[in-house]
Amino acid sequence: MEREGTTPSALAGRLGYLLGRAHLEHRRIAEERLAPLGLRGKEFGALTILATEGEMSQQHLGELMGVDRTTMVAVVDALQSAGLVERERDPRDRRAYALRATSRGRRVLGQATTAAREAEDAFLARLPAADRDELRRLLAVLLAP
């Protein structure tokens, strides 16, 4: 897709169209704000999970994110090159890594979290606060297991 444009009335009520456009537009804003920190969206998500939930394998991290393990290699490569995540072998299973956010990773994550919140606020600017929470709630219900 190329531009934002206006919603054609024929698609105005189509959920797929609305979700697709909203997702694309939010991602555009979020990637723009994360770029100065050297982070892509997936890297930010991975760093968030590692900092919040502690050490885990690449495979498990990928499962939590809904990303294939082959895709996770490049994501963790990027985080490691930037010094935000460390790869250590898990002593209980030396096939797997114990991935860990570095202190620098936690510091950058703090800035990235602020940037992400600003991106959300920019994207949600047209909605009053109550509606923002309602949108999050509705989406969370749809994705609940």
Place this chain on the structure above:
Amino acid sequence: MEREGTTPSALAGRLGYLLGRAHLEHRRIAEERLAPLGLRGKEFGALTILATEGEMSQQHLGELMGVDRTTMVAVVDALQSAGLVERERDPRDRRAYALRATSRGRRVLGQATTAAREAEDAFLARLPAADRDELRRLLAVLLAP
């Protein structure tokens, strides 16, 4: 992405994550229901616009959909091969087409619209009716011009 899985608590409130997962899941269901009719999501969207708003050029159709004109070529090719859309030159500007849904196109669109509504219902199954409308309303506000 590969599977559905559960939402990791660290990302549960992240709008980008919620929108991305919701969009992906809805598209999965919708493409599944449209496939028996020989339609992809974009083809369904293009056919809907043409049937609703009348003849227009490929360029204009692409702009309404938020899709590049080079991408529209294959979309319209598919619709034309299936006999759902006709390409005629616009007599007022012979560089452009006047794209038109055929009667067969309108007939298939009727079935496809039913399939799309069923897909939306399946996706929204967890939400009461009032919340479904609310979700659509909130997304529409965010995308308003």
Place this chain on the structure above:
DNA sequence: TATTGTTATACTCTATAACTATA
């Protein structure tokens, strides 16, 4: 000169298959 549709091409994203090292 500019624009519509087209093609060739390249780039991004992601998954499948096959490898290695461990289990």
Place this chain on the structure above:
DNA sequence: TATAGTTATAGAGTATAACAATA
């Protein structure tokens, strides 16, 4: 045998550049 990580590779999907026909 099976699994974690890796690589090579292939397939979508989409965009950029260049072209022909028309304006």
